[in-house]
Amino acid sequence: MTDAGSARLPVRKREILREAVANALRAAVVSGELEPGVVYSAPALAGWFGVSATPVREAMLDLLREGMVTSVPNKGFRVTEISxxxxxxxxxxxxxxxxxxxxxxxxxxxxxxxxxxxxxxxxxxxxxxxxxxxxxxxxxxxxxxxxxxxxxxxxxxxxxxxxxxxxxxxxxxxxxxxxxxxxxxxxxxxxxxxxxxxxxxxxxxxxxxxxxxxxxxxxxxxxxxx
Structure with a gap:
């Protein structure tokens, strides 16, 4: 699936895909598959989930608002460490x-x-x-x-x-x-x-x-x- 293809998806389908990716990312963070302190790029995660980078970036913004990750400019997202x-x-x-x-x-x-x-x-x-x-x-x-x-x-x-x-x-x-x-x-x-x-x-x-x-x-x- 390409970024362009993802952009052409009907709005509702894009929302469902974003939610599904966000839930998968949350589960990966909770389970420790995505490790605290490690920086992950949207393209790398997209390859992991078998989707385009666009829904991954959108989903990571949800996790950013929740405090589960922080943004690393020009690199991706770092899983927040909890002390x-x-x-x-x-x-x-x-x-x-x-x-x-x-x-x-x-x-x-x-x-x-x-x-x-x-x-x-x-x-x-x-x-x-x-x-x-x-x-x-x-x-x-x-x-x-x-x-x-x-x-x-x-x-x-x-x-x-x-x-x-x-x-x-x-x-x-x-x-x-x-x-x-x-x-x-x-x-x-x-x-x-x-x-x-x-x-x-x-x-x-x-x-x-x-x-x-x-x-x-x-x-x-x-x-x-x-």
Whole structure:
């Protein structure tokens, strides 16, 4: 596929291709296939994915806005390195946003929506049981954003999505090695039950503990959450 050919694609097809490439790039960053600190050019990535450079450049701009990569003029994009202090900063921001929002939306979630939220939580447990960190991270992101969307604030949801993307798998590998990923995953099921019981205070407290544990990744600490 040439750049010119890509340009002639109908707009909707170009958007679908860009989204597909962006999702593939996110997965490659999360899994470590694209390494932090390494510079990747759009043509090289295009050859990897079997597409033209145009949708790759467009997709990388999405990741740039999310903080997953930085631009290197005349060379390409560098995968952003995430330090423990970066993770701590991101966790602090999420603690300011998510627990309070969860408390507010508990009474807003229709009873009819609870089975779908439970299904999303079960997907997290499923990936944890398999030790699938990439699947866990994506399922966890979907669950958290689904809850926040009931608040009706798109900017808030997009902000948390970007924060989640930036932390990626930080801490999950060591926690999985200690056999604690399943415990973190099952907290999502407990959270759904608290929604079903319409207990906003308990839901807020659990979300605060759940997110706060991302900062504890040393042996003896609690499970890393998401």
């Amino acid at each position: 423990p202090s970066d993770v701590a900063d991101i966790v602090e921001l999420r603690l300011l946003i998510e627990p309070a929002t969860v408390r507010r939306v508990v009474p807003l979630v229709p009873t009819a929506d609870l089975p779908e939220l439970r299904r999303l939580a079960e997907q997290i447990v499923h990936h944890a049981a398999r030790g699938d960190l990439l699947g866990y991270s994506e399922a966890d992101r979907c669950f958290h954003l689904a809850l926040l969307e009931y608040g009706g604030n798109r900017t808030l949801v997009e902000t948390v999505s970007q924060l989640h993307a930036r932390t990626r798998l930080s801490g999950l590998s060591s926690v999985a090695g200690r056999g604690r990923l399943r415990a973190a995953a099952e907290e999502h099921l407990v959270l759904v039950e608290l929604f079903a019981r319409r207990d906003p205070a308990a839901a807020e407290a659990l979300m605060r503990r759940h997110i706060g544990q991302m900062r504890t990744t040393e042996p003896g600490d609690g499970p890393a959450a998401g």
